[in-house]
Amino acid sequence: MQSREHLFHTSVEFLKGIGAKRAQLLAAAFGVRKYKDLLQFFPSKYIDKTQFFHINELVNSGAEVQIKGKITAIFEEGSGRKKRLKAEFEDDTGSMSLTWFQGINFVKSKIKIGKHYLIFGKPKLFNHEWQMMHPQIEELTEGNDKFRAGLQAIYPSSEKLKKSGFSSLVISKSIYGLLEQIHPYLYENLPSYIVREQKFLSRKAALFHIHHPKSQRHLAEAKRRLIFEEFYFQQLVLLLKKISNKKKNTSFVFEKVGAHFNHFFKNILPFQLTGAQQRVLKEIHQDMKSGQQMNRMVQGDVGSGKTIVALMSMLLALDNDFQATLMAPTEILAQQHYQSIKEMLETTDIHVRILTGSTKTKERREIDEGLRDGSIHILVGTHAILEDKVVFKNLGISVIDEQHRFGVAQRAKMWKKNTKPPHILIMTATPIPRTLAMSHYGDLDLSVIDELPPGRKEIVTRHFKENRRLEVIQFIRKEIAKGRQVYIVYPLIEENEKMDFANLQKGFEAIIRDFPAPDYSVSIVHGKMKASDKEREMNEFAEGKTDIMVATTVIEVGVNVPNASVMIIESAERFGLSQLHQLRGRVGRGSEQSYCLLMTGYKLSKDTQFRMKTMVETNDGFKISEADLTLRGPGDLMGTRQSGMMDFKIASLIKNREELQMARQYAIKSLEKDHNLSLAIHEMTRKYLIESYKKIIGWSQIS
Numbered sequence: 051m052q053s054r055e056h057l058f059h060t061s062v063e064f065l066k067g068i069g070a071k072r073a074q075l076l077a078a079a080f081g082v083r084k085y086k087d088l089l090q091f092f093p094s095k096y097i098d099k100t101q102f103f104h105i106n107e108l109v110n111s112g113a114e115v116q117i118k119g120k121i122t123a124i125f126e127e128g129s130g131r132k133k134r135l136k137a138e139f140e141d142d143t144g145s146m147s148l149t150w151f152q153g154i155n156f157v158k159s160k161i162k163i164g165k166h167y168l169i170f171g172k173p174k175l176f177n178h179e180w181q182m183m184h185p186q187i188e189e190l191t192e193g194n195d196k197f198r199a200g201l202q203a204i205y206p207s208s209e210k211l212k213k214s215g216f217s218s219l220v221i222s223k224s225i226y227g228l229l230e231q232i233h234p235y236l237y238e239n240l241p242s243y244i245v246r247e248q249k250f251l252s253r254k255a256a257l258f259h260i261h262h263p264k265s266q267r268h269l270a271e272a273k274r275r276l277i278f279e280e281f282y283f284q285q286l287v288l289l290l291k292k293i294s295n296k297k298k299n300t301s302f303v304f305e306k307v308g309a310h311f312n313h314f315f316k317n318i319l320p321f322q323l324t325g326a327q328q329r330v331l332k333e334i335h336q337d338m339k340s341g342q343q344m345n346r347m348v349q350g351d352v353g354s355g356k357t358i359v360a361l362m363s364m365l366l367a368l369d370n371d372f373q374a375t376l377m378a379p380t381e382i383l384a385q386q387h388y389q390s391i392k393e394m395l396e397t398t399d400i401h402v403r404i405l406t407g408s409t410k411t412k413e414r415r416e417i418d419e420g421l422r423d424g425s426i427h428i429l430v431g432t433h434a435i436l437e438d439k440v441v442f443k444n445l446g447i448s449v450i451d452e453q454h455r456f457g458v459a460q461r462a463k464m465w466k467k468n469t470k471p472p473h474i475l476i477m478t479a480t481p482i483p484r485t486l487a488m489s490h491y492g493d494l495d496l497s498v499i500d501e502l503p504p505g506r507k508e509i510v511t512r513h514f515k516e517n518r519r520l521e522v523i524q525f526i527r528k529e530i531a532k533g534r535q536v537y538i539v540y541p542l543i544e545e546n547e548k549m550d551f552a553n554l555q556k557g558f559e560a561i562i563r564d565f566p567a568p569d570y571s572v573s574i575v576h577g578k579m580k581a582s583d584k585e586r587e588m589n590e591f592a593e594g595k596t597d598i599m600v601a602t603t604v605i606e607v608g609v610n611v612p613n614a615s616v617m618i619i620e621s622a623e624r625f626g627l628s629q630l631h632q633l634r635g636r637v638g639r640g641s642e643q644s645y646c647l648l649m650t651g652y653k654l655s656k657d658t659q660f661r662m663k664t665m666v667e668t669n670d671g672f673k674i675s676e677a678d679l680t681l682r683g684p685g686d687l688m689g690t691r692q693s694g695m696m697d698f699k700i701a702s703l704i705k706n707r708e709e710l711q712m713a714r715q716y717a718i719k720s721l722e723k724d725h726n727l728s729l730a731i732h733e734m735t736r737k738y739l740i741e742s743y744k745k746i747i748g749w750s751q752i753s
């Protein structure tokens with residue numbers, strides 16, 4: 051008999067009904083190569099065969115339905131790219147039309163007038179007639195009824211697969227064959243205490259019912275179990291990584307709370323820390339005196355006061371004779387941090403410098419020297435800090451602001467800047483939905499600043515369409531008359547750079563006409579300007595010398611000008627929710643009532659309407675990030691930070707938030723019982739983990 055191991059790694063081409071050609075197509079379209087992949091090639095939906103609809107029973111609910119009927123006519127309409135195939139379809143109660151825009155020839159060759167079919171899809175009422183676009187269609191025959199007793203699984207397919215005759219039904223049959231063959235070797239991979247407590251189906255039963263559910267209830271149970279399983283193993287991987295990082299990465303102990311920190315706290319800090327700031331600072335301090343490397347992420351909404359927490363953490367390093375860095379994603383932001391830190395530390399003997407891509411050679415030499423001999427205590431900068439030639443005498447902590455824009459590899463570079471890796475503190479620009487934080491940063495410790503400094507007024511957000519521009523201009527005049535300042539932001543994205551740039555220029559000229567000198571002063575900042583020019587313009591705005599700052603999203607993160615109280619966002623439909631929220635966060639930083647006006651065109655997609663509505667309704671960054679996740683999905687939200695860990699087969703970070711939370715709790719519990727899963731109760735869990743995830747992390751840590 052074949053060994054079990056071998057069986058799971060057999061190529062699907064050897065499975066009945068597949069063969070070499072289809073195997074190739076399956077691999078190309080879905081990455082399904084081996085038996086074990088096919089087991090986890092889950093249906094995308096199910097047709098409930100217990101329910102058939104008649105045409106006169108259809109409702110516009112958006113739900114997919116199946117209907118039995120007969121094709122009575124087939125014809126083509128339009129030509130060229132607008133060509134489509136239409137068919138009339140009827141049952142005893144009425145008729146409807148079916149439409150295909152793609153795969154016309156294929157469909158045409160498959161359907162015949164007068165034959166009976168089962169169709170499946172979303173019916174829509176259009177001009178008093180029921181229509182279905184791209185329905186799935188299968189001939190009704192005696193022979194293909196075998197899998198239709200209850201629920202029928204529908205598998206994702208590709209045009210090519212369909213052409214090779216590999217329909218959902220054939221896939222379903224192949225998987226049935228596979229399950230029959232492989233089931234004696236499927237073992238339970240969850241610890242028995244979890245299966246018992248959660249009353250989960252066994253793994254075997256779950257895999258069976260996900261592919262061939264006996265009933266809706268069986269299907270729901272199979273899903274519940276498999277979603278949990280997927281999250282549980284992902285969380286185990288992340289937690290094991292965290293534990294092993296901690297074990298491996300001893301770091302410097304910052305025991306002392308000394309003169310620098312205390313002086314700052316007593317004599318310089320211009321306000322009281324919020325409760326949340328105090329709590330987070332305490333968490334950071336705990337980490338830094340633990341002897342293990344800190345890898346902590348601080349999340350907080352825009353304006354929650356992350357910078358001060360960063361600064362005070364750095365002072366703790368200084369008190370223990372270490373140097374500190376603060377790294378920002380853009381030059382402007384680095385400049386701002388530098389200015390404000392320098393200002394706050396003016397009366398101390400702490401030496402702060404800034405290093406960016408545009409630092410001049412001579413200054414650069416000075417900085418290099420100061421870092422080596424330890425006379426520079428705090429270095430603020432952009433990723434220029436990461437370069438190998440930047441060498442510290444004794445770096446103790448590295449703060450990375452607005453993490454989104456730094457990759458993991460860059461984070462790792464920081465580790466090499468001292469004999470032991472320095473402590474790492476990551477600050478996010480905007481809140482990340484809990485589920486994403488857990489699954490993307492599950493190897494980091496997490497602190498949340500969930501409280502804004504007192505006295506902040508809610509920013510009033512309004513959505514205006516083009517026709518109300520005059521009102522907006524009058525409003526700006528009124529605010530400027532009160533002594534306030536205004537940002538006007540234009541989108542500028544690389545793919546559309548030329549057009550966007552032209553719009554920005556046009557916008558700028560129009561604004562100058564509406565707000566002429568010498569009564570008003572308007573400045574402009576964009577990414578193509580020289581760093582020194584940008585800096586000058588920003589500084590003049592920060593000093594209140596200009597009334598209006600026209601800008602691209604270079605001002606998106608971090609910029610802090612408390613007297614600016616109006617944020618106008620042009621073509622707001624082109625920004626994502628997090629970006630809009632981040633831009634809005636540039637105002638509302640002083641004591642005055644602030645406003646954010648979203649300007650859009652007339653015709654708005656559903657998504658855009660939802661985004662505008664969300665912005666108008668809430669100022670809460672955590673709520674906004676959740677909404678953004680729903681709209682864009684985890685991949686887009688996190689940009690390039692993709693890893694194998696994110697490719698969930700059945701679990702969804704959007705739909706299964708509670709399940710993730712529960713899986714994490716269980717993963718923590720399992721590791722608390724048995725930190726390297728070496729007890730007998732975890733034997734099969736460990737085995738599965740190693741088999742399934744060994745590519746993702748090295749296994750030294752659990753052996």
Ligand code: ADP
Pocket residue numbers: 321322323324327350351352353354355356357358503504608610612639
């Ligand atoms: P973010 O979290 O967006 O980086 P910042 O650190 O830039 O926020 O802080 C926003 C503003 O709030 C700054 O002007 C800062 O000085 C001020 N601030 C921070 N903490 C407090 C506090 N506890 N009380 C009052 N103002 C605060």
Ligand code: MG
Pocket residue numbers: 356357451608
């Ligand atoms: Mg900030």
